[in-house]
Amino acid sequence: MVAKQNTQQKILDAAQSLFAETGFNDTSLRQITSLAEVNLAAVNYHFGSKKELIQAVLQRYLRVLMLRLDQEFNRLLAAQHPNNLTKVLAVFVKPLLELNLVNPNGTRIFLQLLGRGYSDVQGHLRWFINHHYGRVLDKFVLLVQQSCPELPASELFWRLHFSLGTIVFTMASNEALAEIAQADFSEEVDIEGVIQRLLPYLAAGIAAPVFISLQPQQQLRSGT
Amino acid sequence: MVAKQNTQQKILDAAQSLFAETGFNDTSLRQITSLAEVNLAAVNYHFGSKKELIQAVLQRYLRVLMLRLDQEFNRLLAAQHPNNLTKVLAVFVKPLLELNLVNPNGTRIFLQLLGRGYSDVQGHLRWFINHHYGRVLDKFVLLVQQSCPELPASELFWRLHFSLGTIVFTMASNEALAEIAQADFSEEVDIEGVIQRLLPYLAAGIAAPVFISLQPQQQLRSGT
DNA sequence: GTACATTTCAAACACTTGTTTAAATTTATG
DNA sequence: CATAAATTTAAACAAGTGTTTGAAATGTAC
Numbered sequence: 104m105v106a107k108q109n110t111q112q113k114i115l116d117a118a119q120s121l122f123a124e125t126g127f128n129d130t131s132l133r134q135i136t137s138l139a140e141v142n143l144a145a146v147n148y149h150f151g152s153k154k155e156l157i158q159a160v161l162q163r164y165l166r167v168l169m170l171r172l173d174q175e176f177n178r179l180l181a182a183q184h185p186n187n188l189t190k191v192l193a194v195f196v197k198p199l200l201e202l203n204l205v206n207p208n209g210t211r212i213f214l215q216l217l218g219r220g221y222s223d224v225q226g227h228l229r230w231f232i233n234h235h236y237g238r239v240l241d242k243f244v245l246l247v248q249q250s251c252p253e254l255p256a257s258e259l260f261w262r263l264h265f266s267l268g269t270i271v272f273t274m275a276s277n278e279a280l281a282e283i284a285q286a287d288f289s290e291e292v293d294i295e296g297v298i299q300r301l302l303p304y305l306a307a308g309i310a311a312p313v314f315i316s317l318q319p320q321q322q323l324r325s326g327t
Numbered sequence: 328m329v330a331k332q333n334t335q336q337k338i339l340d341a342a343q344s345l346f347a348e349t350g351f352n353d354t355s356l357r358q359i360t361s362l363a364e365v366n367l368a369a370v371n372y373h374f375g376s377k378k379e380l381i382q383a384v385l386q387r388y389l390r391v392l393m394l395r396l397d398q399e400f401n402r403l404l405a406a407q408h409p410n411n412l413t414k415v416l417a418v419f420v421k422p423l424l425e426l427n428l429v430n431p432n433g434t435r436i437f438l439q440l441l442g443r444g445y446s447d448v449q450g451h452l453r454w455f456i457n458h459h460y461g462r463v464l465d466k467f468v469l470l471v472q473q474s475c476p477e478l479p480a481s482e483l484f485w486r487l488h489f490s491l492g493t494i495v496f497t498m499a500s501n502e503a504l505a506e507i508a509q510a511d512f513s514e515e516v517d518i519e520g521v522i523q524r525l526l527p528y529l530a531a532g533i534a535a536p537v538f539i540s541l542q543p544q545q546q547l548r549s550g551t
Numbered sequence: 552g553t554a555c556a557t558t559t560c561a562a563a564c565a566c567t568t569g570t571t572t573a574a575a576t577t578t579a580t581g
Numbered sequence: 582c583a584t585a586a587a588t589t590t591a592a593a594c595a596a597g598t599g600t601t602t603g604a605a606a607t608g609t610a611c
Contacts, residue, residue, distance in 0.1 A: 376570080
């Protein structure tokens with residue numbers, strides 16, 4: 104019985120596609136239930152509210168991704184010597200691509216959802232991820248810190264958020280950008296290609312030399 | 328008569344603040360007209376529609392910014408030798424800060440609007456800017472190309488959009504990020520501070536060494 | 552098969568949205 | 582002042598939103 108696929112899953116599958124494509128706010132429950140071929144009330148019956156549906160859609164990926172990332176982070180943290188930045192960043196690639204096992208196109212959809220989440224419902228997703236997976240992400244920050252020991256913590260904070268912005272925006276605009284690249288450079292780009300292009304950009308940005316404030320001379324190096 | 332300020336301007340001022348803070352989609356005309364202390368119908372009477380109001384809000388800044396940017400680009404293009412990347416990027420700073428003359432906090436508000444515009448109404452703003460100011464921005468691309476002659480055009484395309492993402496996301500999240508930085512590093516950050524932190528990051532990212540596509544699994548060092 | 556719990560369904564609800572209308576008011580013009 | 586144009590106003594409109602309801606249908610256990 105293909106038809107008797109769990110209603111919850113039919114909703115999740117329809118919702119994630121529409122959310123990724125149109126954003127959370129601009130996707131109505133009627134669009135979702137109509138694509139999923141279930142009754143409108145099913146969302147509220149099975150998930151409680153639209154907000155909880157959004158969280159369920161994200162959690163399906165976040166749960167497996169964060170578990171895998173945690174493993175990778177622990178592995179790198181166990182190393183004797185600090186890992187170089189490129190290696191630390193590259194650690195995201197495999198766990199991200201493995202999301203294709205959760206769902207066809209899982210990687211692309213999850214990253215688009217991430218983009219939508221940070222743009223659409225400003226603040227909510229940041230809180231949600233930090234609340235549920237802050238401990239995992241702290242390990243990542245530590246790894247970056249070890250690989251760039253000369254970088255002040257506050258500078259690192261900004262640069263990691265710059266990087267988050269790069270990723271989130273690129274993924275939210277993924278479709279549009281891929282179209283342009285196709286038209287202008289007849290270049291076929293899949294999600295893996297974009298990730299591979301992102302890494303060197305991010306690594307270079309994070310490790311960039313710190314800007315010397317052109318203030319009226321700070322005290323020239325306070326003796327160590 | 329302070330009270331008899333042009334209704335159009337009262338609307339524009341109220342709209343830009345609310346748009347910057349809450350986004351375009353999540354700001355209703357009733358919120359705007361109530362903050363501006365004008366009648367609800369005034370928006371449609373003076374601007375035609377909400378969409379045209381959004382464009383008017385953006386145009387107020389885009390017009391003066393693009394004019395100034397065009398001047399700067401022409402100045403750099405006239406130089407004998409190619410300009411280095413940092414110099415090319417730094418050219419944005421003054422014109423952006425001059426938006427504070429258009430309106431108090433003009434720089435911050437415009438950049439937030441830009442962030443909202445690219446996130447909220449996916450595609451529209453990209454088209455709008457490209458349509459109206461494509462000629463100006465082409466000069467910028469040319470300048471970057473001259474300063475990074477070794478960078479393939481397609482790679483440059485992606486990296487410039489990565490950079491756009493960094494800027495847009497940072498500005499849309501500006502408030503949240505500044506709060507965190509304040510709490511975690513007791514660091515007071517204004518919009519100019521953020522811009523100064525962005526520049527080295529972007530310059531390094533754009534000029535990063537091109538990634539040498541490593542085939543599936545490293546064939547254990549081929550030759551050399 | 553009866554009884555019970557789970558799930559589906561159509562309909563309605565309460566609310567918000569952008570936009571339009573037509574009358575009232577203000578402003579400018581001859 | 583009187584006339585016409587421009588602006589403001591309150592009210593209504595049509596369409597869309599997420600959510601709730603209570604009865605029908607389905608599934609499960611005894």
